[in-house]
Amino acid sequence: MTDDPNSKDNWRHDSAMKLHLDCKYESGGSAGSSLDAWSLGRLDMLDGRFMHMSLAPLADRDDSWLYLKLVTNGAMHIEQGRQARRIGPGEIVLVESSQAYRQSFGEQTDMIALRFPSHALKERGLRHALRGLITPDMSAADTRAIGELVMSIAAQRGETSAAFRYRQGDQLLELIDLLIEDPAALTRARSSDATLFRARRFIAQNLRNPELTVPLIAAAVYVSEAHLSRLFRAEGQSVMRYVWQSRLALAADMLRRGRRGERGGCSDGGRVQIGDIAYRCGFSTPAHFSRAFRERYGISPREALAANGCEAAIWFGAARTHAA
Structure with missing residues (x-):
């Protein structure tokens, strides 16, 4: 300069x-x-x-x-x-x-x-x-x-x-x-809050694992499956619903970056690969990912990438809301 x-x-x-x-x-x-x-x-x-x-x-x-x-x-x-x-x-x-x-x-x-x-x-x-x-x-x-x-x-x-x-x-x-x-904050927290914290952290770190299940998560945070399920239900959703919503929020962010053409997005030769995003977010198949994505956001992953102008603004705004 x-x-x-x-x-x-x-x-x-x-x-x-x-x-x-x-x-x-x-x-x-x-x-x-x-x-x-x-x-x-x-x-x-x-x-x-x-x-x-x-x-x-x-x-x-x-x-x-x-x-x-x-x-x-x-x-x-x-x-x-x-x-x-x-x-x-x-x-x-x-x-x-x-x-x-x-x-x-x-x-x-x-x-x-x-x-x-x-x-x-x-x-x-x-x-x-x-x-x-x-x-x-x-x-x-x-x-x-x-x-x-x-x-x-x-x-x-x-x-x-x-x-x-x-x-x-x-x-x-x-x-x-x-x-x-902040380890001190976790020590002061109620045991249920600390357990939820550890469970959500483990889920976030393992979203790409298609074998991520309630038994696996419960074992990772040293509680029973029943106790873990009760904690999540008290928050208004099941454990696996939280897992799938987290996966879809991650996918929405990856699609948003891919549509903007940001470097670091999941692309090959400039084209976003829907299948690559599906596997990176823990979905067993691209078809399963597309169905779940449409159910969550009312639009398919490919339609989201093809949207223009106001349509894209509305869709990506909704995606950020769901991800928050």
Whole structure:
């Protein structure tokens, strides 16, 4: 980026339209700032260099994103509510966009970020509403390993295959669990809530297994099948209904990404493969997937991809509602 007004206007426009961020320039030149982005399935990876600017979520956005931000050079100052942190080289911060925050770069700063919708964690039974900024302990071996993995994937620049990147995204989502999970909260929770938490988490991590059954889930969380079924019925649905709804919500998200042509979607030569999505979401056959999808959303997977304009907006809006 150069210091001419047109370049700055373009940066502001791209920040708003692509990242839903409001960009403000500070004193000092911003030349040399840059940003690359690519998809890792349900995650977006951003690799940028920022100088003399600040970024904040747009106030009129009603979507909720979670960010993992890893500074590799320089420093970022981030504020949210009454919290303020300086994130230096090799340090990580997690922040939720539904709560106003601002990040500032007073010097040349290189940063890698992961962006993902909060419902991607909710579907996994993970905590998805952060209580302010989270700055993991970088002296912990697990945290350092996650940071090194993020940097390693960023170094690939999105040049690996779409299927490979999708698997990388799933792996990162599960590892992020180690950074945002609150063990103390689980200890304080009632045993039934903790059991439901563990069951939903196990289901989310095993949606692709076509043999995912009530006995398997109950054994994984160390309760009887009858007790597990009672817990889910108290929430208004059976265990397997929850499983199928979770699978369909995952499929809806994959179709949405495929229709937009995002890198990292399940595609081959630019064409979304319905059968591939079916198997990735744990359906035994594409025909079974299509029937269940139509029953859930009132439209077949292929019709959803072929929809245009308002039809697509209505359908994908409904899909997000069901997935939330």
